Amino acid sequence: MPATVAANASNDVQGISCAICCEKKKPRRLHMLCGVCESSDKKSCLECWAKLLHNCDEIECVALHLKCPWCRTLMHPSELNASALSGSNAFNRVAAKLRYEHLCNLLHEREDNLDMLNHAVDAISGQSNLQSMSAQQQHTRLQRARSRLQNADSFLNAYDGFTRFRRRYPRPSDRRNIARVAADFQRIAFEQVDASVDGDES
DSSP states (O other), X not given: OHHHHHHHHHHHHHOEEOTTTOOEEOGGGEEOOOSSOOOGGGOEEHHHHHHTOBOOSXXXXXXXXXXXXXXXXXXXXXXXXXXXXXXXXXXXXXXXXXXXXXXXXXXXXXXXXXXXXXXXXXXXXXXXOGGGSOHHHHHHHHHHHHHHHHHHHHHHHHHHHHHHHHHHOOSHHHHHHHHHHHHHHHHHHHHHHHHHHHHHHO
């Protein structure tokens, strides 16, 4: 028993190697964050774990992610937040840099989107510079622009259908016959709807 205690004390003094950087560390400074890997020889220091932190490709996501270097399992954010890495000095140093870069990219993305929105609103309604308007004014302006865009889209769809109709039936007499049949069909459909409404009311 005294020999075991002495051996443990000797190991604690000498330290063991980090599985990633291979530097000698005290056992209490080595951690296994992955819940899938169970081998003790894969324990690594928090500095090496922190270097594995990364942002995902989704610009909307501001969370930090970490993938196990051995089994390639992506740790769940709640699991990462509950680990020894979260809140450590190594984590804070890397997280501050990653989040700063990601938030800068997110800010540029928002500015680009706002510029595109301003150009679109300017093209549709003749008004721009939404940033100088109040929230209510922006809402009203965007609603009008959306309505005009929908009207323009409906017109273009109808015009495209009309041109395809003319190409399919080039003779005016054919087009008049089809238009008359369509009008009769629409009139009959409306009469049926009116009759069903009158029947419901009675």
